[in-house]
Structure formats: structure tokens, C-alpha cells
Amino acid sequence: xxxxxxxxxxxxxxxxxxxxxxxxxxxxxxxxxxxxxxxxxxxxxxxxxxxxxxxxxxxxxxxxxxxxxxxxxxxxxxxxxxxxxxxxxxxxxxxxxxxxxxxxxxxxxxxxxxxxxxxxxxxxxxxxxxxxxxxxxxxxxxxxxxxxxxxxxxxxxxxxxxxxxxxxxxxxxxxxxxxxxxxxxxxxxxxxxxxxxxxxxxxxxxxxxxxxxx
Numbered sequence: 001x002x003x004x005x006x007x008x009x010x011x012x013x014x015x016x017x018x019x020x021x022x023x024x025x026x027x028x029x030x031x032x033x034x035x036x037x038x039x040x041x042x043x044x045x046x047x048x049x050x051x052x053x054x055x056x057x058x059x060x061x062x063x064x065x066x067x068x069x070x071x072x073x074x075x076x077x078x079x080x081x082x083x084x085x086x087x088x089x090x091x092x093x094x095x096x097x098x099x100x101x102x103x104x105x106x107x108x109x110x111x112x113x114x115x116x117x118x119x120x121x122x123x124x125x126x127x128x129x130x131x132x133x134x135x136x137x138x139x140x141x142x143x144x145x146x147x148x149x150x151x152x153x154x155x156x157x158x159x160x161x162x163x164x165x166x167x168x169x170x171x172x173x174x175x176x177x178x179x180x181x182x183x184x185x186x187x188x189x190x191x192x193x194x195x196x197x198x199x200x201x202x203x204x205x206x207x208x209x210x211x212x213x214x
Contacts, residue, residue: 025053062098070104074150076172080186083170089136100148107149110176114143140201149173153183157199165194 028050031037037047055061062069065082072078086092100109118127133143141156151173159165164185171183174193185192 021052024050028053058095058098062095066099069099069102073103073105074172076184076186079152079172080170089142093142097146100146100151103148103150105148105150109146109148112145112147114141114145147173147176147181149176152186153181155196157201159194159196159199163192163194164188171196 028037032047040046040048055064061084065084066072084095086095114133115129118132136142147153153171153173155165155169155171156167158167170186171194172186173181173183175182179198181196183194183196184190185194
């Protein structure tokens with residue numbers, strides 16, 4: 001079995017040390033998937049993660065993923081092969097803001113606020129906008145979104161299948177307007193520039209325990 005993501009990272013010009021490190025990591029992931037990694041305690045699922053993939057602090061993690069970021073913050077080839085993933089929205093928001101602060105240009109930060117309201121008319125008297133603004137839902141962007149020219153953003157709602165402006169696509173911000181963002185797909189060239197408007201989005205009330213809002 002081949003880990004295609006690792007293969008893409010290796011590329012044709014990877015040096016010997018980098019290649020070995022990624023190949024070892026690929027083998028570890030495959031062995032983990034197949035249940036071949038030995039547990040450190042009998043009758044447990046606790047395993048030992050290789051020391052070379054562990055980072056003891058946020059700063060060392062950022063430096064490992066984004067080395068020499070100040071010199072490469074607008075290098076799209078550099079950016080499109082890097083990201084930091086987390087399972088928690090609050091952690092993602094904090095890391096995003098820290099990276100925003102590292103962008104060494106003179107552009108000012110722009111704050112966008114959502115306009116939340118209940119979908120059903122009967123619910124609007126129960127839940128005001130201040131209450132809805134505090135809810136963090138994975139299918140919706142944050143109520144308060146801080147952006148800056150030069151920052152990388154990700155689309156969470158598809159705009160055009162034809163132009164590959166779909167959920168999960170990443171862009172670099174070119175201009176920030178009051179209700180419009182001009183951005184370019186990472187590595188997509190001038191033909192991939194897109195204008196992203198405010199997009200109406202409804203929360204995914206999957207289990208029926210709470211009111212849907214937009």
C-alpha cells in the first residue's frame with residue numbers, strides 16, 4: 001500500500017534525509033492503520049509516537065510546518081503544501097490568528113461579523129442574535145472573522161464546480177471589501193481569481209436537539 005499524500009510530498013527533488021523521514025512516517029501510519037504498532041502497556045491501545053514527529057510547543061510546531069515563514073508568506077508553492085490541522089474550532093481560531101499576526105506586510109486586519117437569525121419565525125422570539133453569535137457550529141464560519149490581505153483562507157461552501165471553487169479549496173487573499181473578498185486559488189494562477197461574497201448558510205441541526213439558524 002502506498003500513502004499517496006506522502007508520495008506527493010516527496011516529489012522528484014526530495015533529498016535523501018527528507019525522503020527517509022517521510023518514508024518512515026508513512027510506514028508508521030500504515031502500521032498504525034493495520035494494528036501492527038505495539039502498545040506500550042499490556043491489553044491497552046496506548047502506543048508510542050515516534051519522537052521525530054512530536055513537537056513540545058506551539059512555536060516549535062509552527063516553525064516545523066512553516067520554516068522561514070516571513071520570507072515565504074506570499075509564496076504560493078510554499079503555502080499550498082503546508083497546513084496545521086486540529087480537531088477543535090477554538091484551537092484552529094487561535095492558531096489562525098497567530099499566523100495572521102506573522103504576515104509581514106502593511107495591510108490592516110479586517111473584521112467581518114455574521115448576521116445570525118433563526119430560520120423559523122417562531123424561534124426568533126426565543127433566541128436573539130447575541131445568543132446565536134456565541135454558538136460555534138462546524139458547518140458555519142465564526143461570528144467574528146478576522147482576515148488580512150496575504151492570508152490563506154479555505155472555502156466551506158462550493159461556488160463553482162466548473163472553476164473548482166469548491167468546499168475545501170484554499171486561496172490567498174488579494175483584496176478585502178465590505179461584503180466581498182477577492183482571492184486566488186493557491187497555485188492556480190491569475191485565471192483562478194474569484195470574488196467571494198457573503199454566503200447565506202444554514203446550520204446543520206443534525207440531531208434535532210437545537211434550533212436551526214443562519
